[in-house]
Amino acid sequence: MANNVEVKEIKYTAKDFASDQEVRWCPGCGDYSILAQVQRTFPEIIDRPKENIVWVSGIGCSSRFPYYMNTYGFHGIHGRAPAIATGVKLANPNLSVWVASGDGDLLSIGGNHFIHACRKNIDLKILMFNNRIYGLTKGQYSPTSEKGKVTKTTPYGSVDYPFNPPMLALGAEASFIARSIDRHPKHLQEMIRRAGLHKGTAFIEIFQNCNIFNDGAFSLLTEKETKDDHVLELVHGQPMIFGKNKDKGIKLDGMTPMVVDLTTGKYSKDDLWVHDEFDPNPARTAILAMFDETPGFPTPIGIFRQITKETYDEGLFRQIEEVKKKKGEGDLEKILFSGNVWEVN
Amino acid sequence: METDKEKELLQLKEVTIRFAGDSGDGMQLTGTQFSETTAWVGNDLNTLPDYPAEIRAPAGTIYGVSGFQLHFSSEDIHTPGDQPDVLVAMNPAALKKNLPELKKGGMIIVNSDSFDIKNLNLAHYESNPLEDGSLDGYQVYQVPISSLTANALEGVKLSPKEVSRAKNFFALGLMYWLFNRPIDNTVKWIHEKFAKNPEYIEGNERALRAGYNYGEMTELFTARYTVEPAKLPKGTYRSISGNEATALGFLAASVKSGLPLFLGSYPITPASEIIQYLSTYKNFGVKTFQAEDEIAGITTAIGASFAGNLAITSTSGPGLALKTEAIGLAVMTELPLIIIDVQRGGPSTGLPTKTEQADLLQAVCGRNGEAPVVVVAAATPSDCFNMAIEASRIAIKYMTPVILLTDGYIANGSEPWKIPHANELPDIPVKFRTEKEGFYPYLRDENLARPWAIPGTPELEHRIGGLEKSDIYGNVSYDPDNHHKMVTLRAKKIKNIENDIPLLEVEGEQSGELLVVGWGGTYGAIKEAVNKARAQGYKVSQAHFRYINPFPKNTEQVLRSFNKILIPEINLGQLARLIKSEFLIDVQQFNVVRGLPLRVADIVDQIIKTLGGNNGK
Numbered sequence: 036m037a038n039n040v041e042v043k044e045i046k047y048t049a050k051d052f053a054s055d056q057e058v059r060w061c062p063g064c065g066d067y068s069i070l071a072q073v074q075r076t077f078p079e080i081i082d083r084p085k086e087n088i089v090w091v092s093g094i095g096c097s098s099r100f101p102y103y104m105n106t107y108g109f110h111g112i113h114g115r116a117p118a119i120a121t122g123v124k125l126a127n128p129n130l131s132v133w134v135a136s137g138d139g140d141l142l143s144i145g146g147n148h149f150i151h152a153c154r155k156n157i158d159l160k161i162l163m164f165n166n167r168i169y170g171l172t173k174g175q176y177s178p179t180s181e182k183g184k185v186t187k188t189t190p191y192g193s194v195d196y197p198f199n200p201p202m203l204a205l206g207a208e209a210s211f212i213a214r215s216i217d218r219h220p221k222h223l224q225e226m227i228r229r230a231g232l233h234k235g236t237a238f239i240e241i242f243q244n245c246n247i248f249n250d251g252a253f254s255l256l257t258e259k260e261t262k263d264d265h266v267l268e269l270v271h272g273q274p275m276i277f278g279k280n281k282d283k284g285i286k287l288d289g290m291t292p293m294v295v296d297l298t299t300g301k302y303s304k305d306d307l308w309v310h311d312e313f314d315p316n317p318a319r320t321a322i323l324a325m326f327d328e329t330p331g332f333p334t335p336i337g338i339f340r341q342i343t344k345e346t347y348d349e350g351l352f353r354q355i356e357e358v359k360k361k362k363g364e365g366d367l368e369k370i371l372f373s374g375n376v377w378e379v380n
Numbered sequence: 381m382e383t384d385k386e387k388e389l390l391q392l393k394e395v396t397i398r399f400a401g402d403s404g405d406g407m408q409l410t411g412t413q414f415s416e417t418t419a420w421v422g423n424d425l426n427t428l429p430d431y432p433a434e435i436r437a438p439a440g441t442i443y444g445v446s447g448f449q450l451h452f453s454s455e456d457i458h459t460p461g462d463q464p465d466v467l468v469a470m471n472p473a474a475l476k477k478n479l480p481e482l483k484k485g486g487m488i489i490v491n492s493d494s495f496d497i498k499n500l501n502l503a504h505y506e507s508n509p510l511e512d513g514s515l516d517g518y519q520v521y522q523v524p525i526s527s528l529t530a531n532a533l534e535g536v537k538l539s540p541k542e543v544s545r546a547k548n549f550f551a552l553g554l555m556y557w558l559f560n561r562p563i564d565n566t567v568k569w570i571h572e573k574f575a576k577n578p579e580y581i582e583g584n585e586r587a588l589r590a591g592y593n594y595g596e597m598t599e600l601f602t603a604r605y606t607v608e609p610a611k612l613p614k615g616t617y618r619s620i621s622g623n624e625a626t627a628l629g630f631l632a633a634s635v636k637s638g639l640p641l642f643l644g645s646y647p648i649t650p651a652s653e654i655i656q657y658l659s660t661y662k663n664f665g666v667k668t669f670q671a672e673d674e675i676a677g678i679t680t681a682i683g684a685s686f687a688g689n690l691a692i693t694s695t696s697g698p699g700l701a702l703k704t705e706a707i708g709l710a711v712m713t714e715l716p717l718i719i720i721d722v723q724r725g726g727p728s729t730g731l732p733t734k735t736e737q738a739d740l741l742q743a744v745c746g747r748n749g750e751a752p753v754v755v756v757a758a759a760t761p762s763d764c765f766n767m768a769i770e771a772s773r774i775a776i777k778y779m780t781p782v783i784l785l786t787d788g789y790i791a792n793g794s795e796p797w798k799i800p801h802a803n804e805l806p807d808i809p810v811k812f813r814t815e816k817e818g819f820y821p822y823l824r825d826e827n828l829a830r831p832w833a834i835p836g837t838p839e840l841e842h843r844i845g846g847l848e849k850s851d852i853y854g855n856v857s858y859d860p861d862n863h864h865k866m867v868t869l870r871a872k873k874i875k876n877i878e879n880d881i882p883l884l885e886v887e888g889e890q891s892g893e894l895l896v897v898g899w900g901g902t903y904g905a906i907k908e909a910v911n912k913a914r915a916q917g918y919k920v921s922q923a924h925f926r927y928i929n930p931f932p933k934n935t936e937q938v939l940r941s942f943n944k945i946l947i948p949e950i951n952l953g954q955l956a957r958l959i960k961s962e963f964l965i966d967v968q969q970f971n972v973v974r975g976l977p978l979r980v981a982d983i984v985d986q987i988i989k990t991l992g993g994n995n996g997k
C-alpha cells in the first residue's frame with residue numbers, strides 16, 4: 036500500500052476531535068460514552084494528520100456520530116456505511132476510515148454490505164453500537180433483540196432469533212473481532228486502540244444502553260452486583276477466569292467448553308482455556324462467540340480474534356502496480372488506436 | 381481463376397445480412413468477424429446482435445436461436461437494417477424464426493445437413509420447408525455445411541463435437557466469398573485467439589478456407605456481390621460497440637481530468653461489458669470494484685467521489701431502480717457521480733437481452749423528494765464515447781450526479797468510429813478546494829456548485845450527508861425556509877446547465893410542417909426514415925435529444941417552429957410526456973415496444989400518415 040503520508044509531529048488531544056456541533060442524543064444514552072472514548076483514544080492511535088481521518092455512518096441514533104467528530108465525516112443512508120466507507124478507502128488508501136453504525140443499520144438493512152466488507156478484508160474500523168433495539172424509529176425490535184422481545188412491532192413478543200454479531204463476523208471471516216461495553220470506558224478505549232492499529236476490517240460490537248427504548252438491556256453486564264459473574268474479560272495469553280472472587284473458569288474439554296468452579300480444589304488455573312487472540316483456527320473463536328447463547332456461561336468481552344491477511348485495498352493497489360510494471364503506464368492514444376484500425380484517405 | 385471469371389460480380393449499394401443459428405453455433409462470433417472485416421474494407425456499417433437470455437437453450441429449439449444482423453453500405457447508414465436481404469440459417473429453427481423478417485425474394489442460405497426429422501420437429505415444422513415449396517419466391521441455396529466442414533477437417537486432431545463447432549467458420553468463409561471480402565482478417569484473428577491451441581487454429585482456418593473455396597468451386601452460385609467502400613471522412617477508423625465506447629469515454633475523462641477513475645458496479649445484462657472493459661485498464665490506475673449489489677456499487681462510488689476520484693457506476697433498469705435512494709444522497713451531498721443505465725426491456729426483469737427506451741422517466745423523475753439530476757443519452761454506439769466525456773465534464777463542473785442513458789441496441793451494436801486523437805480531446809478542469817480562508821461546505825460558485833474539499837486536505841474537515849443542509853454552512857437544518865431555499869437552489873443549479881450544453885439542432889428545414897423528435901438510440905432509425913421521406917418529397921425535419929435534463933435552451937423555440945411534432949420512441953411515450961408537460965405543446969406519438977430497434981419503414985409510414993399524404997405543403 037502506498038503509505039506516503041507526510042510524517043509531521045502530531046500531538047492531538049481529545050478536544051481536537053470534538054466538532055462544534057451540539058451533541059443531541061438523549062441524556063443518559065450510552066452513545067455519549069462511546070464518543071468520549073473515541074475522542075480520548077484518538078490522540079494515541081492516530082498516526083497521521085487529522086485531516087486523513089474519515090468517519091462514515093448510516094442512519095440511526097448512533098449514525099449521527101460523524102457530526103460530533105472534528106474529522107471528515109459522511110452521514111450516509113440506512114445500512115450503506117460499509118460500502119460508502121469502502122469507496123472512500125479505495126479512492127485514497129492513505130485515509131484512516133471509521134464506520135459508526137447501529138445494530139439495525141449494520142445487520143438488518145446493511146447486513147449484505149457488512150459481511151462483504153468483512154469477507155474482502157477492507158481496511159475499515161467498524162464500530163457497531165448495539166442497543167438491541169431501533170432507537171431512531173422509536174423502539175421496534177432489531178436483529179439482535181432476543182426472541183420473545185416485546186416491542187411496538189412485536190406486541191406479543193418477537194418470534195425471530197437474533198443474530199450473534201461476533202459469530203456473523205467470524206462466518207464472514209473478519210480479521211479482527213472484538214466486543215466491549217459503553218459502561219466500561221477503559222476496556223472500550225483499549226478495544227478502539229487495538230482496532231485502530233489493526234490492518235483490515237476491524238469489527239467491534241459495543242453494547243450500548245438505549246435508556247429510552249431498551250433501558251437495562253445489558254444491566255447484568257454493567258451493574259456492580261452482577262457484572263463480575265456475567266462478564267468474561269478475554270486477555271491474550273491468560274486463562275479464562277471470571278466471577279466476583281475470580282472463582283470461576285472456563286475449561287475446554289475437547290471442543291466442549293465447561294464452566295468450572297475453582298474453589299473446590301478439583302480444578303486449578305492450569306486446567307483452564309488460555310485465550311489466544313491470534314488463533315487462526317476459527318473453531319475456538321466460534322465456541323467463544325456461542326457462550327452468549329449457552330445458559331450459565333459468561334458474556335465474553337475483549338478481542339475474540341485477530342489475524343493478518345492482505346487487505347482488499349492492498350491487493351487492489353498491488354495489482355495496479357503489477358499491471359503497470361507489466362504493461363507500462365497507460366497511454367490513452369495507444370488504447371484509442373488499438374484493435375483493428377484502418378485508414379480512410 | 382477460371383471459375384471466378386465466369387461468375388458475375390454485381391455491385392450493390394447496401395446489403396443486410398442476418399446470421400442465425402443455435403445459441404451454440406457461434407453466430408455472434410460469425411457476425412462480429414464479418415462486421416470487423418466489412419468495416420476494415422471501408423463500408424459503413426451498423427449491427428444488431430440478438431441473442432436469447434438463456435445461455436444454452438436446448439439445441440435446435442426456436443427459443444434457442446441466436447441472431448446477428450448487419451447492414452453495410454457504400455453510403456452513410458445509421459441502422460442495422462429493417463429486413464435482411466440475406467438469411468444464413470444454420471438449422472430449421474433459425475429459418476422458422478427469421479423467415480418472416482426476410483425481404484420478399486431474399487436470399488436464404490441453409491445448412492441442409494441440419495434439416496433432419498429431429499430438428500424439423502424441434503422447430504415445429506410439419507414438413508421439410510426445403511422440399512414442400514413453402515420457400516418458393518426466395519432464392520434458396522442448400523449447402524451441406526456440416527458434412528463439408530467435416531470433410532475439410534479430416535485428419536485434424538479434434539473431437540467430432542469440435543469439428544461440428546467449426547461449421548460457423550465454413551459459413552463465414554462462404555459469405556466472405558459471396559460478398560467479395562478478404563479472409564485475412566479472420567485468419568489473423570484465429571491465430572491470435574487460439575494461439576495456445578494449434579488444433580483449433582488448423583480446424584477453424586481450414587473450415588474458413590473451405591467455405592470460401594466452396595463458393596468459388598460450386599455451381600450453386602452464379603454471381604458474387606460487392607459493396608464499394610463508403611465515402612467516410614478522412615481519418616483513422618475502428619469498429620466500436622456502445623459499451624466499449626462508454627468504457628473508453630470514461631477512461632479518456634479520467635486521463636483528461638487527471639482524476640483516478642473508480643467504478644463500483646454489479647453485473648447485469650446488457651451493462652456488464654462496461655466493467656469488464658474497464659477492468660482491463662488497470663495500468664491507467666482504473667479501479668473497478670465488483671460490488672455485492674447495485675446499492676453497494678453506487679454507494680462505493682459516492683464514497684470514492686467524496687474522496688476525490690472520478691466516480692461512476694454502471695447498470696441496467698432494475699439496477700437503476702435499486703440505486704434510487706443513493707442517487708438522492710448524491711443529490712443532497714452535491715458530489716460528482718455518473719450513473720450509466722444501459723436500458724433493456726422492462727418492467728422488472730423484463731426482456732434482459734433486448735433493447736428498450738423505457739427508463740427515461742425513471743431517470744428524470746424516479747426519486748423521493750425534489751431530486752433533480754442531469755440526464756443525457758447517447759445516440760449511437762460511438763456517441764457513447766462523447767457522452768461519457770460530457771457526463772464527466774458536467775458532473776465535475778456542477779458537483780452533481782449525471783445519469784447517462786444508453787440502451788441494449790447501441791451498447792451491443794457497432795459502427796465504424798473515426799478515432800479522435802487523445803490530444804484533440806478537451807481537458808476537464810478540476811478544482812479541489814484547498815484554501816481554508818472563507819471555506820464553507822455549501823458555499824456556491826458562479827455555477828452554483830459547492831466546493832469539492834476532499835479528505836486529506838488540512839483544515840477543511842467538514843461533514844456532509846443526506847439530511848438537509850443549511851445554505852452555505854452545511855450544518856444539518858430543519859428550518860422550513862432553508863429547506864425551500866435549498867430545494868430551489870438545487871433545481872436552479874441543474875436548470876442553469878442549459879447554458880453550457882449544445883443547442884438542439886434541426887436536420888433539414890429549420891421550420892415547417894413536421895419535426896420528428898427522438899432521443900437516445902433511435903437516432904439512426906429516425907434519421908434514415910426522415911431521409912427516405914424527404915427523398916420521396918415529403919417536407920420533414922429531424923431533431924434529436926442527447927441532453928434531456930435540462931433540455932437545450934432553444935428547445936421550445938425549435939418545437940414551436942413546426943406545425944406538427946412526431947415523437948417515435950421504444951416506450952409508451954415518455955419523452956412525449958416530458959415535452960408536453962414542460963412546454964405545453966401537443967405532440968403525436970409513435971410507440972413500438974417490441975424489444976427491438978424501431979423499423980425505418982414504420983417510421984416512414986408514420987411520417988406520411990402524420991403529414992396526411994400532402995408532402996408537407
Ligand SMILES: Cc1ncc(C[n+]2csc(CCOP(=O)(O)OP(=O)(O)O)c2C)c(N)n1
Binds near residue numbers: 171
Ligand atoms: C431506507 C430506510 N429505511 C428505513 C429507515 C428508517 N430507520 C431509520 S434508523 C432505523 C433503525 C435504526 O436502528 P439502529 O441501527 O439499531 O440504530 P439506533 O437508532 O438504535 O442507534 C430505521 C429503520 C430509513 N431511514 N431508511
Ligand code: SF4
Binds near residue numbers: 059065170171248
Ligand atoms: S433513542 Fe436510545 S439510542 Fe437513541 S439517542 Fe435516545 S437513548 Fe440513545
